[in-house]
Every structure is written in C-alpha cells, then in structure tokens.
Amino acid sequence: MDQRRRAIALYKELHRLGREYPDPAYNFHGKMRNLFERNRQLTDPQEIESALKLGEYIKQETLALYALRKYRHLRRMYPPTE
Amino acid sequence: MRPSAARLLNILVPVKRSVDYAVKIRVNPQQTGVDLNVKHSMNPFDEIAVEEAVRLRERLKDGVKSIKAVTIGPPKASETLRTALAMGADSAIHVEIPESAPAPEPLGVAKALHALIQRGDGEGKVDLVIMGKQAIDDDAGQTGQMLAGLLGWGQATFASKVQVDVEKREAVVLREIDGGSEEIRCRLPLVVTTDLRLNEPRYASLPNIMKAKKKPIEKLTAADLGVDFTPRLETLKVTEPPVRVGGGKVESVDELVAKLKDAGFTAA
Numbered sequence: 001m002d003q004r005r006r007a008i009a010l011y012k013e014l015h016r017l018g019r020e021y022p023d024p025a026y027n028f029h030g031k032m033r034n035l036f037e038r039n040r041q042l043t044d045p046q047e048i049e050s051a052l053k054l055g056e057y058i059k060q061e062t063l064a065l066y067a068l069r070k071y072r073h074l075r076r077m078y079p080p081t082e
Numbered sequence: 083m084r085p086s087a088a089r090l091l092n093i094l095v096p097v098k099r100s101v102d103y104a105v106k107i108r109v110n111p112q113q114t115g116v117d118l119n120v121k122h123s124m125n126p127f128d129e130i131a132v133e134e135a136v137r138l139r140e141r142l143k144d145g146v147k148s149i150k151a152v153t154i155g156p157p158k159a160s161e162t163l164r165t166a167l168a169m170g171a172d173s174a175i176h177v178e179i180p181e182s183a184p185a186p187e188p189l190g191v192a193k194a195l196h197a198l199i200q201r202g203d204g205e206g207k208v209d210l211v212i213m214g215k216q217a218i219d220d221d222a223g224q225t226g227q228m229l230a231g232l233l234g235w236g237q238a239t240f241a242s243k244v245q246v247d248v249e250k251r252e253a254v255v256l257r258e259i260d261g262g263s264e265e266i267r268c269r270l271p272l273v274v275t276t277d278l279r280l281n282e283p284r285y286a287s288l289p290n291i292m293k294a295k296k297k298p299i300e301k302l303t304a305a306d307l308g309v310d311f312t313p314r315l316e317t318l319k320v321t322e323p324p325v326r327v328g329g330g331k332v333e334s335v336d337e338l339v340a341k342l343k344d345a346g347f348t349a350a
Contacts, residue, residue: 013288022104063285073103074126074278077218081260 003048010055011036017062022069090147091248091270093135094208096195097128097151097166099159100219109320116219116320124162127214129169129283130276135212136170137281138246145248147205148172154194154311156181160299167294168286174299179311185220190311192228197307199233208271210253215240215275226275236268242279246270 011032018028039051101107102121110117124132132151139146151166152175153159163174177194179186186194199208216223230237238244238255242263246253251270256263258277286294304311332338 009288016288067282067285070103070126071278071282074218078278080258080279 003045003052006052007036007048007055010052010059014055014059014062017059017066020066021062022065089205089207089209091138091142091145091209091246092147092202092207093138093149093210093212094195094199095128095131095135095149095151095166095171096191096211096213096225097132097153097162098125098214098217099123099153099155099162100125100217103218109322113319113321114317122158122162124165125214125217125219126283127216127218127276127278129165129214130278130280131212131214131274132166132169132171133281133283134244134274134276136284138210138244139170142246142248145246150175150208152177152195152198154186154191155179156183163299164291164294165286167297167299168291169284170290171297173297175302176299177302177304177307179304183311184313186311187313187315188222188224189228189314190309191225192232194304194307194309194311195225195229196232197309198302201307209251210246210270211235211273212244213273213275215277226273230273233271233273235271235273237273237275238266238268239275240277241274242277244274244280 014032015029018032021028035055039048042048042051099122101116101118102123103126105120108117109115132149135146135149139149149171150173151163151171153162154177155162156179159178160176163176167174175198177198195211199211202208211226211229213226213229215226226239227237238253238257240258241255242258243256244253245255253268253270253272253274254265255268255274256265258279330341332341
C-alpha cells in the first residue's frame with residue numbers, strides 16, 4: 001500500500017511538471033497516462049519497485065531539462081563580461 | 083551547538099514577480115510598454131537569491147535564525163511568495179499594491195524595503211539582504227544598490243560566491259566584474275545581489291509546496307510603511323528593435339573592395 005501511495009504521489013508530481021513542458025506539440029500528459037495505465041495491473045513488488053524507479057528517473061530527467069533550458073537562456077541573455 | 087556571543091542571522095530575501103523567461107515579448111498596441119497579459123513567475127535571479135539563503139542555512143546550521151521573503155506587487159504576487167516559502171523560506175511579507183497601479187520603480191521598492199528593515203529591531207533585526215542583481219523584465223539593476231545607500235550598509239553586488247562568518251559578523255564575497263572577479267570582505271549588515279553563477283536553484287517539490295501553504299504571509303500596504311510608489315519616470319514610447327536585414331555575399335576580394343568603397347569606407 002505504501003507503493004500505491006508513492007505511485008499516486010509520483011503521478012501528481014509528474015502531472016505538475018508536465019504543465020511547463022517547452023514543446024506544446026509533445027503530449028506529456030497523454031504519454032504519462034499511457035505509461036501508468038500499462039502498468040496498473042502489476043502485483044509483484046519487485047516489478048512495481050522498478051516501475052517506480054523508472055518514473056523517478058523520468059522526473060529527474062524532466063527537471064534537468066527545465067533547469068538546463070533556463071540556465072542556457074539566462075546565460076545567453078546575461079553573458080559573462082569579458 | 084549555538085554560536086556563543088554572536089547574534090543569530092536574520093536574512094531578508096526580496097523577490098519580484100516578473101514576466102516569465104520563456105515568454106515571447108510583444109510591445110502593446112499603445113506602444114507604452116510590453117504586453118503583460120502573459121505568464122509571470124519569480125525573477126530567476128531572485129530564485130538564485132532564495133536558494134543562496136537556504137544553502138547558507140544548510141551550511142551555517144544554527145547560525146541562521148530566520149529567512150524572510152518579501153515582495154512588493156499586486157495580489158497575484160503572493161504566488162511568488164509561496165514559491166519562495168516552498169524553496170525553504172520561513173515566512174513572507176507581501177506589500178500589496180492595487181492591481182491597477184503602475185509597477186513600482188526601483189527607488190520606490192528600495193524605499194519600501196528600507197522602511198521594512200527599519201521596523202525590525204532587537205532579535206528581529208535584519209543582518210543580510212540577498213536579492214537578485216536585476217529583474218529580467220525591466221533589467222534596471224538598481225534596487226540593491228539604492229537599498230544599500232538608503233540603509234548606509236555595505237553592498238556586495240554580482241556575487242558569485244558568498245561565505246559568511248557569524249562569529250566575526252563578516253562575509254567574504256566573490257564578485258563578477260569586467261575582466262574577472264574580485265574578492266571582498268564585508269562587515270554585516272550587508273546587501274548582496276546575486277549573479278547567475280552563484281548557484282543552481284532547487285525545484286520546489288509538491289510536498290514542499292503543500293507545507294508552504296501553512297507558512298505565514300504578512301500583508302502590508304504602502305501606507306503601513308509610509309512609502310509613496312508614484313512613478314517619477316514617464317515612459318514615452320516603447321518600440322521593437324529594427325528588423326535585421328540580411329548581408330550580401332561577394333565573389334572575390336576586388337568585389338569586396340568595390341562594395342566597401344561604395345559604402346563610403348576608404349583606406350586610412
């Protein structure tokens with residue numbers, strides 16, 4: 001049941017992150033929902049654990065994408081003075 | 083272990099609700115400004131300031147007593163304060179200005195912050211102000227310096243590294259200047275403005291955002307602080323930069339010389 005709570009928290013977190021995705025053509029929410037739906041009937045705790053780990057990985061990658069994009073933009077707008 | 087005789091630090095972090103960095107800026111039809119009906123978020127340099135305050139607390143542990151975020155803006159600016167609280171600030175102050183009022187100028191903001199800091203005394207005295215070096219929507223870069231001038235405090239601007247010694251009540255700051263960097267030792271109280279290279283702001287996760295809803299936000303008005311936000315400058319016109327025309331290609335050096343001669347460039 002703790003895994004269930006973690007899965008729900010992960011879904012909420014990813015949903016919130018997906019709102020700021022830079023490419024409007026990329027269906028972040030749809031893809032995320034599909035991935036979660038495909039795994040909804042898993043029962044083996046090991047499998048659920050590895051699925052949760054994959055979800056965490058995707059969350060970290062998305063965060064890294066946002067952080068890099070912002071940093072690159074700011075670095076271009078405010079370059080170090082020579 | 084608490085630091086012995088030294089008083090614990092109170093950090094104030096002013097933040098601004100500015101146009102989001104990813105928005106494509108358009109000039110409004112009246113040519114008096116920029117279209118403000120777009121996404122707003124916390125100024126990225128202020129995010130760096132909040133992050134630095136939180137990291138200072140992580141480094142100094144008990145040395146930091148409180149981190150207060152403050153913003154001067156319309157009612158919607160409280161979302162910016164919630165972001166600061168979610169990143170690690172303890173409490174916040176919102177100096178509300180009416181929705182229809184023009185955006186406050188840097189001098190007005192500095193005066194409001196000055197009045198706010200003067201209010202605190204004893205245990206609540208502000209020791210360190212960390213703020214962004216400039217806002218990405220108006221790029222004024224004046225508020226930090228004006229505030230330091232009004233307070234009579236030292237200022238360490240464009241900071242790319244901040245180290246604070248609570249016992250000695252001083253800070254060593256590495257500043258980004260033309261042609262390199264400069265390291266200065268400053269006595270507290272101090273105003274620090276953050277450069278891009280200071281740190282990488284953290285992501286405010288959902289549990290932190292939920293926790294931030296319980297943290298207090300004090301609401302004030304300009305009248306409470308005795309400050310007048312009337313603008314002193316009048317914007318006459320705002321236009322987009324001229325469209326860039328493409329260059330032309332030449333086939334040989336002689337053609338290049340001929341073209342330069344036509345344009346009016348002669349050999350020195």
